[in-house]
Amino acid sequence: MSLGGLILSLADNKQLLGLRYAEWATRAPSLEADIAAAAMGLDDLGHSRVLYGCLEPLGEAGHLAREADPGDYLNLPYFDEPWSSWDQFVAANAVLDTAFTVMIQACVEGNVEVLRSRLRKMLSEERYHFLHGRSWFRAGIEEGPLMEAWRQALEWFGPPDGEVVELYRRGALALGPAELRAGLEQRLETRAPDLDIDWATWDPRRRRSRPGRIDARTFDMLRGLEERRYHPSGARGQAGPGR
Amino acid sequence: MGSGGVSGPGFNRVHGRAREYEVFARKARVEPLRLVGSVVAPDDDLAMAYARATYDEERWIEMAIVPREAMVTLWAPGEEAE
Numbered sequence: 001m002s003l004g005g006l007i008l009s010l011a012d013n014k015q016l017l018g019l020r021y022a023e024w025a026t027r028a029p030s031l032e033a034d035i036a037a038a039a040m041g042l043d044d045l046g047h048s049r050v051l052y053g054c055l056e057p058l059g060e061a062g063h064l065a066r067e068a069d070p071g072d073y074l075n076l077p078y079f080d081e082p083w084s085s086w087d088q089f090v091a092a093n094a095v096l097d098t099a100f101t102v103m104i105q106a107c108v109e110g111n112v113e114v115l116r117s118r119l120r121k122m123l124s125e126e127r128y129h130f131l132h133g134r135s136w137f138r139a140g141i142e143e144g145p146l147m148e149a150w151r152q153a154l155e156w157f158g159p160p161d162g163e164v165v166e167l168y169r170r171g172a173l174a175l176g177p178a179e180l181r182a183g184l185e186q187r188l189e190t191r192a193p194d195l196d197i198d199w200a201t202w203d204p205r206r207r208r209s210r211p212g213r214i215d216a217r218t219f220d221m222l223r224g225l226e227e228r229r230y231h232p233s234g235a236r237g238q239a240g241p242g243r
Numbered sequence: 244m245g246s247g248g249v250s251g252p253g254f255n256r257v258h259g260r261a262r263e264y265e266v267f268a269r270k271a272r273v274e275p276l277r278l279v280g281s282v283v284a285p286d287d288d289l290a291m292a293y294a295r296a297t298y299d300e301e302r303w304i305e306m307a308i309v310p311r312e313a314m315v316t317l318w319a320p321g322e323e324a325e
Contacts, residue, residue, distance in 0.1 A: 032282050032293040039296035132292035135285070 003112065003172050004060025006164065009074040009156070009207050010103060011051035011063070016079035017097060018044030019218060023082050024089050036132050040093070043125050050118055057114045067223060070213040076152045077210045082218075087141040093133035094188065095149035099156060101126040102175065102183040109174035110167075130187065137188070151195050156207045157181055159199040263311040264290040268303040276307060 022041030028034045055063060066072040078096060083089055104122050107115040157177040158164040168176035175183060185192055202209045213219075261283045267276040279298050284290035287308070294308050318324050 030283070032284060032289075032297065036292055036296040039299070128292045128295045131288040135289035135292070139285070 002058070002060065002163075003167055004055055004058035005062065005074075005205065006103075006167065007051055007054055007058060007107075007115070008060055008063055010100060011048045011055070012074040013076055013079065013096075013100060013156070014044045014051060015048035015222075016073070016075040016214065016218075017092065017100070018042070018046075018048060019221075020079055020083055020092065021089070024086075027086075028089070029086060037089070040097075040129050040132065043129065044097075047122050047125075050122070054114050054118055058112075070216070070219040071206075073214055073219075073222075074206050075214060076156060076208050077212050078149060078152050079214065080212045081215050085142070085145065088145045090133065090136040090141045091145035091149035093129060094137040095133075095146070095153050095184070096156075097126070097129050097133060098187050099153035099180070099184050101130065102180050102187070103157075103173075105183070106168075106173040106175035106180060111171040115172075134188070147193055147195075150193050151197070152208065153184060154181060154192060154195060155197060155202060155209055158204075158207065159197075159202065162199075162204065261285045264294065264308040265311055265314065266294045266298055266306065266308050268298060268301075268306040270301065270303055272304065276305065281311070282308070 018041045020041075021037050021044060025034050025038035025041065028037050052063060055061070076096070078088075078092060083092070101123065104119050104126070108120050108123065110116065157180045160177055162177070164173065164180075165176050167173045168179070181192060198209065214222075262285070264282050264284060265278055266280045266282060268279045269276050282290055282293040282297060284293050290308050294306060298306065
C-alpha cells in the first residue's frame, strides 16, 4: 500500500464513520448527544472530502471507479452495517475515531507537504470528538463493541513489518504502528487489550482481516442512487414521498 | 481511561447525574462574552463537546462554559436589588 492508499483508507473510514454518526442524530440518549452525533458526522464527512482531495497530489486514483462493488470501499468491518446500540457508537467514537486522529497527527508531523498543510485543522475539530468519546467511555460500555473497536484499530495501524513501517522510516508518517498504538493508549489512558491478530489473513489494501462490505442501502447512498429516488426525473414509475 | 470502560447492557442516560452549564461566547475582542445558551452534561469534557456542537454555527473567537452552580446570584427575577 502506498501513502495514497493509506489516505484513501482513512478517507473511506472517515466517510463511513460520519454516516454512522449521523444515523444516530435522532437516537442518542439525550438531545445534546443527538446534536453532537450530527455535528461529529458533519465533521467527519467534511474531513473525508479533504482527504479525497489529497489523493490526486499523492498519485492515488483507486477511488475514481467504484460503482459496482461495495467491497471496493476500504472501510473497516465496524462500519459495514449501521450500529444497533449506543455502545457501538461510543466504542467507535472513543477508539476508532481517536485511532484515525492519531494517524492524522502522524501525517501532519510527517514530511509530505500536502498532508502537513491540509490535515492540520482536523486535529482541532477532532478534540471535541475525543472529549465526547472519552466522557461516554468513562461512563461505561459493553465489552463486546469495545474489544471489536480495539481489534480493528490495531489491525488498521497495520503489522509490525508492513508499509506503515516503511512510510514511517521514509518520514512520510511521524509515527509507525507501535507509536500509533502507544499514542492511542496514551490518549485513552489505558492499555490496549492483549489481542492475537493473525496478519496472514489481513488484507493490506482494506486494512482488515474480516471479509465483508458495506450494506446495500449505504452503498446506494454513496453512489447517489438513494437520492435519485426523490428526484423527479429519477422517480418515473415510482411512488416517491409526496407523490 | 482509568477504571471506566465496560458496563452491563444498555446505557446511562446523561441526565441521571448531569448538571447544567451556561455557554458564553463572543465574536470580537472588543465585545464582552455573552450568554448564548446552555447544555446539560455529566462532566466538563462532555459539556465542552456539547457546547461546541450546539453553538458553533457562528464564527465565535472565544467560547467558554461555566457550571450553573458556580454562578453566584445577587438577585433573581422578582427579587429586588439590595
